[in-house]
Amino acid sequence: MMKVAKGKKIVVFLDYDGTLSPIVDDPNSAFMSDEMRAAVREVAKCFPTAIISGRSREKVKEFVQLSNVYYAGSHGMDIMAPPRPVKSCEGNTPTVVMDKKGTEVLFQPILTELEEETAKIKGAMVEDNRFCVSVHFRHVKDEDYQILEEKVRSVLENYAGFHLCWGKKVMEIRPTIEWDKGHAVEYFLETLGLSNSDVLPVYIGEDRTDEDAFKVLINQSH
Numbered sequence: 122m123m124k125v126a127k128g129k130k131i132v133v134f135l136d137y138d139g140t141l142s143p144i145v146d147d148p149n150s151a152f153m154s155d156e157m158r159a160a161v162r163e164v165a166k167c168f169p170t171a172i173i174s175g176r177s178r179e180k181v182k183e184f185v186q187l188s189n190v191y192y193a194g195s196h197g198m199d200i201m202a203p204p205r206p207v208k209s210c211e212g213n214t215p216t217v218v219m220d221k222k223g224t225e226v227l228f229q230p231i232l233t234e235l236e237e238e239t240a241k242i243k244g245a246m247v248e249d250n251r252f253c254v255s256v257h258f259r260h261v262k263d264e265d266y267q268i269l270e271e272k273v274r275s276v277l278e279n280y281a282g283f284h285l286c287w288g289k290k291v292m293e294i295r296p297t298i299e300w301d302k303g304h305a306v307e308y309f310l311e312t313l314g315l316s317n318s319d320v321l322p323v324y325i326g327e328d329r330t331d332e333d334a335f336k337v338l339i340n341q342s343h
């Protein structure tokens with residue numbers, strides 16, 4: 122690592138759940154330890170650092186509580202620069218997501234329907250991640266899982282612009298647009314003027330969705 126980094130400007134990308142915080146039973150209690158926060162703070166003092174999460178940007182910022190890092194929520198669909206940003210990053214946080222036809226993607230109807238449809242499945246929990254929705258099944262009995270998945274799929278049938286992905290004991294309902302954590306990494310590198318060959322991007326993540334970012338970075342390294 123030291124050998125590859127020699128003479129290069131390092132930029133650090135971090136996933137949140139399972140990387141900066143341990144995986145815990147309650148998604149609302151996935152707190153980061155003070156030690157981890159101090160470590161990330163120190164890293165960010167030395168290198169541009171961005172946290173890219175499937176959660177809403179507000180939620181991950183609330184957990185991390187650091188002002189010297191960049192945040193991207195909703196699997197990279199919601200990007201915001203810190204208070205002293207590179208100019209081109211200012212005010213770029215989206216308020217809407219557009220589909221391929223240029224139509225606004227509406228999240229509230231599908232969120233409400235998922236909440237209603239899954240309410241009777243014991244242990245199921247719906248999380249609003251702003252530009253995507255998580256349906257957690259960590260506390261759903263094995264014998265109830267199939268019915269939960271069927272319910273989620275039946276809701277999705279009414280919303281052509283969304284698709285289903287899986288994470289750790291979670292179904293993630295995402296808009297079918299060409300944007301993922303990989304695009305978020307590219308976006309950060311470009312807007313921060315860090316997309317040239319003297320930059321070494323380091324990405325630490327352990328979830329399936331982080332693989333989208335790994336693919337981008339592997340391709341860039343050739």
Ligand SMILES: O=P(O)(O)OC[C@H]1O[C@H](O[C@H]2O[C@H](CO)[C@@H](O)[C@H](O)[C@H]2O)[C@H](O)[C@@H](O)[C@@H]1O
Nearest residue numbers: 137138144145146148151174175255289290291
């Ligand atoms: O991209 P990430 O930051 O890794 O977010 C992915 C999902 O993480 C959260 O769920 C996972 O962690 C929870 C807390 O440890 C755990 O209870 C759950 O079973 C895991 O799937 C988050 O709640 C999801 O919305 C994110 O999509």
